Amino acid sequence: MKNMNHDHAQHDHSEHSMHDMENMDHDHSEHEMHDMHNMNHDHANHDMNNMNHDHANHDMNNMNHNHAQHDMKHMDHDMSGMDHSMHMGNFKQKFWLSLVLAIPIIILSPMMGISLPFQFTFPGSSWVVLILATILFIYGGQPFLSGAKMELSMKNPGMMTLIAMGISVSYVYSLYAFVMNLMAPQQHVMDFFWELATLIVIMLLGHWIEMNAVTNASSALKKLAELLPDSVVRLTKTGEEKISLTEVAKGDQLKVLAGDKMPTDGVVISGNTTVDESAITGEAKGVKKNSGDKVIGGSVNGQGTITIEVSATGAEGYLAQVMELVRRAQQEKSRLESLSDRVAKWLFYVALIAGIAAFLVWLLVADLSTALERMVTVFVIACPHALGLAIPLVVARSTSIAAQNGLLLKKRSALETGEAIDTVVLDKTGTLTAGKFTMQKLILTSDQLSEDETLAFLGALEQDGNHPIAIGMMNELKNRNVTPHKASEVANLSGIGLSGTVDGKKVEIINEKELDKRQITFDEKLITDFKQKGSTLSFLLIDGKLMAIVALGDEIKPEAKTFIKALKERNITPVMLTGDNEQAAKVVSEFLGIDEYFGGLLPQDKEKIVSKYISEGKKVMMVGDGINDAPSLAKATIGMAIGAGTDIAIESADVVLTNSNPEDILHFLDLAKVTKRKMIQNLWWGAGYNIITIPLAAGVLAPIGIILSPAVGAVLMSLSTVVVAINAMLLRLKK
Structure with missing residues (x-):
């Protein structure tokens, strides 16, 4: 296994470096936990x-x-077209104002030529519809028109372009119909104001739902x-x-x-x-x-x-x-195209080709008016009412389920790619371990002192120290409300530990190397487990007699071992990364059953390792909690931050573990699978009806007398929207 030797100095609390997680030396005068010269x-x-x-x-x-x-337009292209228009206004506000404008239009104008029971007209109502539709097109349609402009400038048409085509054709043709009906009332030309209003409102609703469910642009750099x-x-x-x-x-x-x-x-x-x-x-x-x-x-x-x-x-x-x-x-990752965008791109080209072809054919076999109506019908029917809700509704449902299972979803792309993950790269500290250097165990080797009395003696020598061992011990005293004894003549013992006098007794805190040198024996079984975990060991002597053993270290999370086993059972390879030295990394990885690990890493190294796995075709999830994890979190296929970690790590990630429990990663992987399945189902319902309706709207079966009425197309369109909504609500996470 690769050895990136980043020895964080020698801390000889234990002679056996393989049992000493950080090779810590209890030499308080030279207690260099991380030799930054080696970094x-x-x-x-x-x-x-x-x-x-x-x-x-x-x-x-x-x-x-x-x-x-800072190039934000490139940093988060994964929100179903909304990625291109994050800066284009508040979707919630636009939705409500657009809904107010749309309601009169829906009441006063027919649906693709059919008057619904709740609809009515009055003299001049067509002018009201025209004015409201114009305001709605400009105000409510603005994000989609701007997004389409951006997509087309990038030569990558997607959801925004498809929506923009639908609302633009609906508005322009309706404007033409209004003028024609004004000039020749006896020859009524059907307008699409109803379709314009409903499409804009539904699309704004879809984007609002998604924005409400998923956190948007990252502020990691800030x-x-x-x-x-x-x-x-x-x-x-x-x-x-x-x-x-x-x-x-x-x-x-x-x-x-x-x-x-x-x-x-x-x-x-x-x-x-x-x-x-x-x-x-x-x-x-x-x-x-x-x-x-x-x-x-x-x-x-x-x-x-x-x-x-x-x-x-x-x-x-x-x-x-x-x-x-x-x-x-982030820029590299942002180039990933979402599933719905790929479907929308395909649908855009199909509708465009079918519409133009229908226009040309009908122009030859009929007249301009018929050809224009067929082309517009194709474009309007292709409008993605259901497609616009297909993914947002699933995302909203998945986000709710995720929150119940300790997961905060920040980017939708994580749900789409989660099912393909085959490698999980884990930062050791804070992910597999608690991330706090604490007293793991106080082992009494004599019945002369209680635990609190023993801690009081330890605190007597350590209370003025500012190194991690002293801090770990003093925190334990604080937690137990123990007051340390007063010590005099406290001195550092170079390469050994500390000594002092308490109540006339000689008190020493030494490392295992010094203990062996003095030939002081004890039951080795007492410390076997802690050596295997890589804990740092200190020994308390009073007047030369061993009174207690203190095990300190970054405690491995109790659920970490079963989590690693569960990953392997799913044929997912766990990989551990750490800034700790190689030997410390080996101890933890062997204890947890991780075969691939890298020690002594800098942030650049972690990012390079993630990149290496990705270049080999792996789908990588990176799990970490520190600033040094931020580049690799952003680089990975999916970045998952520990909730108790730094803000920078959290902002760089796609998913946050709110409870810092590694087993919640398994919930995410399960949720990603069922979510992807629902997304595909909804995309078929949302776009699938176009496979039938677009050719029929174009008039493919006209020679045998079958041609799709715009009204029938509208019914199918509405039906698919209802099915999409119901299907999304049926999403469940089985445990």
């Missing part, structure tokens, strides 16, 4: 200087990341930019000055206070601290930083104040590179 964050070596991003109003070296307008502070403190020869982040240059020395965000990538030149990189790397444990260590812009400083020298700003920075990866992946 190869040499941003200067990445030729990213041509990136064009605007860091949320920070003109980072003249970068222009205008997130609000979220990334917001990780950086607006202003920084720069050190000068005369003291300190507060400046805008835009003024920072490479080589500047910046002061970063406790709790502040790192303004740029840099190197620590004075002070020491523990940095929370979870928003960047997704890893739960803090990373100790001393002089010479690298820091990443956007990470959060811990309790210490440090001075950093800026190593990269703007396009060279780590966050900027992640943003570029996300942007590129």
